[in-house]
Amino acid sequence: MTFKALLIDAYRQLSAAKLFWLTLGLSLIVVLAFGSISFNETGMSIFYGLGTIESDMIHEGSPWARGLYVGIYSNFLVTIWLSWIATVLALISTCTIFPEFVKSGAIELTLSKPISRIKLFFMKYVVSLLFVLLQVLVFCVGIFICVGLRIGEWNWAIFGAVPIVTIFYSYLFAVCVLVGMITRSGIASLLITGVFWMLLWTAQTAELALNRFSVGERVTIESFEQSVLEQEEELNALREKSPDDFRIENRQKRIDDMKEDIASAKDTFDKLIVWHEPVRIALIFLPKTGQTIGLLDRWLKDDSGFDIQAMMRGDMRSVEELEEFDSTTRFARKREASKRIHDDYSTRSLWYVVGTSLLFEGVILGLSAWFFCRRDF
Amino acid sequence: MAVIDIHGVEKTYKGKIHALRGVSLEVHDGEIFGLLGPNGAGKSTLVKILMTVINASKVSGTFLGHPIGHRPSLKKVGYLPEHHKFPQYLTAIQVLQFYGALSKVPKPIRTKRAYALLERLGLTGWEKKKVSTFSKGMRQRLGIAIALINDPDVVVLDEPTDGVDPVGRREIRDLLAELKTEGKAVFLNSHLLSELEMVCDRVAIMVKGQMTMQGTIDELTRESTRFEINVKGEVPDWAEQTFDDVRGTTLVKHGDDTSQLQSLIDQLRATNVTISSIEPKRESLEDLFMRAVDYIDNPGSVR
Ligand SMILES: Nc1ncnc2c1ncn2[C@@H]1O[C@H](COP(=O)(O)OP(=O)(O)OP(=O)(O)O)[C@@H](O)[C@H]1O
Numbered sequence: 001m002t003f004k005a006l007l008i009d010a011y012r013q014l015s016a017a018k019l020f021w022l023t024l025g026l027s028l029i030v031v032l033a034f035g036s037i038s039f040n041e042t043g044m045s046i047f048y049g050l051g052t053i054e055s056d057m058i059h060e061g062s063p064w065a066r067g068l069y070v071g072i073y074s075n076f077l078v079t080i081w082l083s084w085i086a087t088v089l090a091l092i093s094t095c096t097i098f099p100e101f102v103k104s105g106a107i108e109l110t111l112s113k114p115i116s117r118i119k120l121f122f123m124k125y126v127v128s129l130l131f132v133l134l135q136v137l138v139f140c141v142g143i144f145i146c147v148g149l150r151i152g153e154w155n156w157a158i159f160g161a162v163p164i165v166t167i168f169y170s171y172l173f174a175v176c177v178l179v180g181m182i183t184r185s186g187i188a189s190l191l192i193t194g195v196f197w198m199l200l201w202t203a204q205t206a207e208l209a210l211n212r213f214s215v216g217e218r219v220t221i222e223s224f225e226q227s228v229l230e231q232e233e234e235l236n237a238l239r240e241k242s243p244d245d246f247r248i249e250n251r252q253k254r255i256d257d258m259k260e261d262i263a264s265a266k267d268t269f270d271k272l273i274v275w276h277e278p279v280r281i282a283l284i285f286l287p288k289t290g291q292t293i294g295l296l297d298r299w300l301k302d303d304s305g306f307d308i309q310a311m312m313r314g315d316m317r318s319v320e321e322l323e324e325f326d327s328t329t330r331f332a333r334k335r336e337a338s339k340r341i342h343d344d345y346s347t348r349s350l351w352y353v354v355g356t357s358l359l360f361e362g363v364i365l366g367l368s369a370w371f372f373c374r375r376d377f
Numbered sequence: 378m379a380v381i382d383i384h385g386v387e388k389t390y391k392g393k394i395h396a397l398r399g400v401s402l403e404v405h406d407g408e409i410f411g412l413l414g415p416n417g418a419g420k421s422t423l424v425k426i427l428m429t430v431i432n433a434s435k436v437s438g439t440f441l442g443h444p445i446g447h448r449p450s451l452k453k454v455g456y457l458p459e460h461h462k463f464p465q466y467l468t469a470i471q472v473l474q475f476y477g478a479l480s481k482v483p484k485p486i487r488t489k490r491a492y493a494l495l496e497r498l499g500l501t502g503w504e505k506k507k508v509s510t511f512s513k514g515m516r517q518r519l520g521i522a523i524a525l526i527n528d529p530d531v532v533v534l535d536e537p538t539d540g541v542d543p544v545g546r547r548e549i550r551d552l553l554a555e556l557k558t559e560g561k562a563v564f565l566n567s568h569l570l571s572e573l574e575m576v577c578d579r580v581a582i583m584v585k586g587q588m589t590m591q592g593t594i595d596e597l598t599r600e601s602t603r604f605e606i607n608v609k610g611e612v613p614d615w616a617e618q619t620f621d622d623v624r625g626t627t628l629v630k631h632g633d634d635t636s637q638l639q640s641l642i643d644q645l646r647a648t649n650v651t652i653s654s655i656e657p658k659r660e661s662l663e664d665l666f667m668r669a670v671d672y673i674d675n676p677g678s679v680r
């Protein structure tokens with residue numbers, strides 16, 4: 001009964017705020033824009049037929065069309081709209097919930113009810129996530145209908161965004177609550193949460209960049225080493241056959257150059273590791289916002305690999321063509337590195353991505369709860 | 378039976394403010410108990426300790442038969458905090474519903490009770506209006522309604538008449554009397570002495586975190602009960618010994634023994650003293666209050 005009362009109260013508080021309806025309205029616009037994309041036999045059209053793009057690969061029924069359409073949702077709408085803009089709006093509208101809750105004059109009556117403080121705190125926390133839950137749910141219903149109508153796929157995994165975005169949001173909201181509990185100020189908690197989010201984002205971006213560089217170097221080392229082995233074999237064969245061949249000198253020089261490149265790549269790699277390791281370890285203990293949101297892309301991916309990230313990586317070529325490639329070219333190495341990076345992040349376990357983040361959230365919430373239970377109001 | 382029976386309550390706030398210094402008090406079943414004291418005496422602090430809003434540094438005793446801090450027993454307690462702020466986005470009925478639910482009152486009962494209480498507190502017609510549109514006095518009335526939504530055995534009111542107009546005050550006083558006839562105990566805080574005098578069965582006076590007096594108003598003022606006889610002309614010499622006090626032409630006899638008074642009148646009349654008036658006198662709560670405040674400031678000076 002207490003939980004229900006708090007839930008109803010949370011809903012009334014939210015629906016009394018204009019920002020709630022504004023966010024919902026913006027969501028609707030995003031959904032309508034998304035729904036305006038459609039596919040026909042010769043390509044795709046946007047804005048309900050206002051513009052058309054002809055394409056051999058992206059047209060009605062093609063796997064790339066599915067990859068593109070669902071990919072726009074999981075890569076852009078979720079990452080940009082839900083986990084950026086809507087999250088900022090959500091933080092603005094919910095940052096005052098706890099300061100209001102513990103405001104003198106309001107908290108006394110609530111505390112004098114037959115509910116333990118710790119229970120009260122956690123119930124209030126859970127119902128405060130209602131804002132995000134509702135917003136994302138409404139948004140997902142819209143997307144679900146769009147995807148169903150446009151490419152005939154009634155994919156329930158789209159609703160995966162509801163728990164994912166709510167959990168992602170809760171990492172930030174926990175910090176917001178802690179600051180709100182200590183300062184009793186909505187603005188302070190909004191600002192500090194914003195700073196925290198930025199730091200988190202910076203750390204994650206830095207980790208990604210460092211990871212990318214070091215994987216790049218590793219790919220270079222590996223492919224060059226492989227190539228050196230092959231070429232040395234060839235050279236040995238050549239030497240045995242005709243020791244005076246004019247190509248020997250040239251080839252030997254090429255191998256030596258490559259060995260030099262390997263040495264310098266190893267050097268860079270060692271330097272990068274010194275920076276990458278501490279950031280990577282620090283991130284183990286921090287909430288992984290980006291990777292949490294990335295889970296959705298994993299769940300929505302088509303097994304055949306026709307997805308928007310592959311398009312962006314330049315994988316949009318036939319597989320046979322790729323096998324002809326020399327693995328030491330710059331392009332091949334880059335492609336291999338970004339594939340490895342993608343595989344690295346998309347195979348991290350749920351426990352690592354969500355579990356450790358929730359652990360961090362738990363610690364922050366524990367602190368707030370402890371503060372709430374001990375405090376004289 | 379005592380509904381509230383606490384002793385040795387101490388509270389030191391952070392920052393070393395010693396708000397309560399060993400307070401003891403007892404509130405009995407079905408009585409209206411008034412706690413008075415000047416600003417900053419620690420009245421609200423004491424109430425908040427009872428309602429588990431703050432933690433006492435030291436406390437022993439019981440509230441509704443359970444130790445202080447026992448949450449389930451708060452189900453049967455109503456509370457009106459001072460300076461309350463109810464959620465502005467709710468209507469009067471919604472506020473009552475919300476706090477009723479937190480007190481675990483089943484929905485059908487609390488809906489019925491909510492309407493009845495609003496009517497009882499003169500808020501008919503305001504049920505569906507947002508709390509943000511209420512005037513101060515109306516909010517106070519709503520606060521009292523909230524304190525009663527769980528049909529409590531004890532009602533704890535921190536300055537119930539704060540901001541209420543004279544008509545409203547009277548209505549609240551009548552309401553308190555009604556609550557008493559329903560068998561509820563009322564514990565209220567106030568510094569409106571005349572008001573307390575009218576409704577309270579027993580009072581306690583607290584000054585600077587200490588209890589100075591406690592008892593029925595009758596008990597507390599009995600000692601000061603006296604007759605004052607005003608005479609015209611000269612005061613006879615023997616009056617000095619017979620009366621307890623002689624102030625100018627006013628002769629004072631302590632106590633409320635009227636038969637003794639008759640013989641004194643006879644004596645005066647026998648010596649041809651003209652009596653202009655005879656008044657039974659008793660200390661008012663205000664005098665008592667002033668005396669209590671004085672006493673703490675200069676212990677030993679009075680009494
Ligand atoms: N949260 C707090 N932190 C620190 N000191 C406090 C706090 N609340 C009250 N005090 C101090 O405790 C003392 C008692 O305050 P309290 O509010 O109990 O007085 P009161 O008797 O209710 O006064 P009033 O008649 O003005 O309402 C005051 O000196 C006050 O400054």
Ligand SMILES: [Mg+2]
Binds near residue numbers: 420421422459535
């Ligand atoms: Mg007070």
